[in-house]
Amino acid sequence: MEKDRKTGFGTKAVHAGVHPDPGTGAIMTPIFQTSTYVQAAPGDHKGYEYARTQNPTRDALQQSLAELENGTYGICFSSGMAAMDNILKLFRSGDKVVAGNDLYGGSYRLLTKVFQQLGIESAFIDLTNPAALKQELTPNVKLLWLETPTNPVMQVVDISSVVEIARASGVLVCVDNTFASPYLQNPLDLGADMVHHSVTKYIAGHSDVIMGAVVTRNRDIADQLYFLQNAAGAVPGPQDCFLTLRGIKTLHLRMEWACDNAMQIARFLEAHPRVGKVNYPGLESHPQHGVAKSQMRKFGAMISFDLKEQSVGAAHTVMQKTRIFSLAESLGGVESLIGHPASMTHASIPREERLKSGLTDSLIRLSIGVETVEDLIADLEQALTL
């Protein structure tokens, strides 16, 4: 019965994981701001012993996230990077990770600067070409890590195709689904073993929380991740879990509005004389527009574009002139942000590396929020005026 009530995404967003508080009837899951739980006798407790291990506010959120991604198990961490760190700890020295070559800067840093030293190697390849993947899958490759749409060049990877290739070699697949959110794309339905989120972005959605999550259907992986969550202890606090549960209730509304805004802004940019290339999966000019159409509900709210004049200075000038778009790292909140990946989010990637993946000196990244689209377009228009 309960399951039947929650088939539509909006219904799940509002209700999944959340039950009236048995003690009071409170419709919202309380913020259980406690470190420990009283036991009637040693070992006689209500399922909660210590809050690194279990917290009811976190439980509600984990259940909600599991359902939103059509998974079985949701595990939350204190940040997106902590979630990735725990996933990578599933592997051993001598194992290798293959990842996309257009990756969140922090993910690249964790792989190359932290896990490389621990003996877990990584390779970065263009996953829009599945043939290239086949050659990389030597027997020591244990994990394929990918983002789609990618950050910040907005390439789209055909999840089903790469999963098929990885599966044939016994390689686990984790999709960092941060840019799409569970509303637009559900990688587990396309065969992925794990979905990773920086919950900080669309899921929490209001630029007030740092959090990460992993969702899977695989019991064995979930058990190992719960073990690591408790053993290493990078758990989110109950206040952040509460704010995220609240944010999730409007995830579908925010995504619909932001995606519609983004589509109009992408068309405006494409027609602008100062603008070079516009990277947005919703444009017919996007090389993987067809793949995006087949695996995403809408095309997302992230856009990047570069200027015809290729200089850091020109990009910086545009970014300093916007009045509604705020110059900031991050994405996925209700407010629109503008950023310069080469000097901000992706500064840790060497220039030659980033140029190879289309991350040019003048590339500007937009996170489109839910403001009135005419105002956003007018803001970009004046910022682009010389």
Ligand SMILES: *Cc1c(COP(=O)(O)O)cnc(C)c1O
């Ligand atoms: C922000 C982000 C991360 C890292 O998440 P944090 O919550 O900042 O630790 C990972 N992947 C992508 C795609 C991101 O945008």
